[in-house]
Amino acid sequence: MATIYLMKQTNFSAESFQQTVENLGLMDKLQRSEKIVLKPNLTTAQKDDHHKGVTTPLWIMELVIEGVRGINGHAKILVVESDCGKENRARDKFVNHGMQTLVEKDRNLELYNLSENPISTFDFQGSYFRRKIEMPSLFGEEIFFISLAKAKTHQLTVFSGILKNQFGCLPMSDKTSYHPYISKVLADVNAFILPSLSILEVCPGMEGSGPLHGQDRDLGIISLSDNPVELDAFFIAALGLSRYQPPYITQSREQLRAFYPMEPLQVFHKDLLEGIVPFLYIPKRKRKKIQAGLLVQKFGLLIERVGKRLQRK
Numbered sequence: 001m002a003t004i005y006l007m008k009q010t011n012f013s014a015e016s017f018q019q020t021v022e023n024l025g026l027m028d029k030l031q032r033s034e035k036i037v038l039k040p041n042l043t044t045a046q047k048d049d050h051h052k053g054v055t056t057p058l059w060i061m062e063l064v065i066e067g068v069r070g071i072n073g074h075a076k077i078l079v080v081e082s083d084c085g086k087e088n089r090a091r092d093k094f095v096n097h098g099m100q101t102l103v104e105k106d107r108n109l110e111l112y113n114l115s116e117n118p119i120s121t122f123d124f125q126g127s128y129f130r131r132k133i134e135m136p137s138l139f140g141e142e143i144f145f146i147s148l149a150k151a152k153t154h155q156l157t158v159f160s161g162i163l164k165n166q167f168g169c170l171p172m173s174d175k176t177s178y179h180p181y182i183s184k185v186l187a188d189v190n191a192f193i194l195p196s197l198s199i200l201e202v203c204p205g206m207e208g209s210g211p212l213h214g215q216d217r218d219l220g221i222i223s224l225s226d227n228p229v230e231l232d233a234f235f236i237a238a239l240g241l242s243r244y245q246p247p248y249i250t251q252s253r254e255q256l257r258a259f260y261p262m263e264p265l266q267v268f269h270k271d272l273l274e275g276i277v278p279f280l281y282i283p284k285r286k287r288k289k290i291q292a293g294l295l296v297q298k299f300g301l302l303i304e305r306v307g308k309r310l311q312r313k
Helices: 014-023 027-032 058-071 090-096 100-105 162-169 176-192 228-238 248-255 284-312
Strands: 002-008 035-039 076-081 109-113 119-123 132-136 144-154 158-160 197-207 215-217 221-225 265-268
Touching (some): 002 014, 014 221, 027 058, 076 090, 100 109, 132 176, 144 162, 158 162, 158 228, 162 248, 176 284, 197 228, 228 265
Parallel strands (some): 035 076, 076 109, 144 197
Antiparallel strands (some): 002 221, 144 158
16 A cells, blocks of 8 residues: 655654654665665755755755664665756755765765766666666665655646656756656656655745746645655645646556556545645746747757767668
8 A cells, every 4th residue: 555644844853754664664674774875856056045945955854864863873875966967066966055964964974976976777678768778876786765855846747746856866967858758757767766765845845937946835744655656646636736737647657557556545644735725837828838849859859869870871
C-alpha cells in the first residue's frame, strides 16, 4: 500500500522524521546503509531572500540530517546537486544557500557536485533513453536515496515535486534539449534512480510562474512517503492543478509500475490539505506559447540530428 504522512511544519523534527521512517517500514534499510544520498531542490544559485518558495530551506535539511544520524551514525552522507548553466553551478548553490554549515556540523557529510564527479554509461531501456543512459556513477552504487523536494508550479510540467527533483540528477549542465521530451525523460530518470524516501514540503511552496518567478505560497506542510509517483499525484490534486493535466504523471505511473504498482493509497492527516484555495498557474495564452516553443524546439533538435547523420555519411 502506498502511504503518505502529512504533518504541520511546527510538528516536524528529527524525532517525528524517525517515527515516520519506522512507520513506512524503512528503518532497517536506513540503518544498514553505508551511503545516504540527499537531493534537495536547489533550482538556482541566487540567494532566496525574496522568494523562499524557490529552494529547499536549510532548516529542513538540518532536521532531516539530524533524524538520519539518529538512525544511522556511521554512513557517509552526500548532499547532491548538478550544474544548470554557467550561472547556476552546484558549488555556488551550496555556498549561497548556506550548505557549508552542514559540513561543519558533520565530518562525514560531503557536498557533492554531480556534474564534476565521475559519470558512467549504463545499459538502460526506457522511453527516451532507449539503450544507454549517462548518469553519475554514484547512482550505480548501493545507496539510500532521499529526495527532498519543494511543491511548486512549473511552466513546463505544471507541477514540480519529487519526480521533477530527480531531473537535477542529470549531470550535464545544459539540460534544455530534454525539455520537449520532459515526460519521457522524467519517467526514465526516476526508473533509474528510485527514491528510498520522498519528502515534499510547502514551507513555502510556489504558485504562478514557477519554478523561479512565481509567488510564494506557504501552507506549512511537510509530507513523507515511500511512493514518489503517488505523492506527486496526491499534491497535484490537493493543490487544484489536476485540470492542467500535468504531462508526466501518466507516463511515470506506467513506466514505474514495476517498482510502484497501482495499489490503494493511504494518507495520514489528509485533513491538513482540505479546503485550501487552489494554487494559481500561468494564463492559458502563456501555456500555448510555451507549448508552441517546445514544438519548435523539438523540430529543431530533429533537424540537428539529421544533419549530424548526413555529416557522418
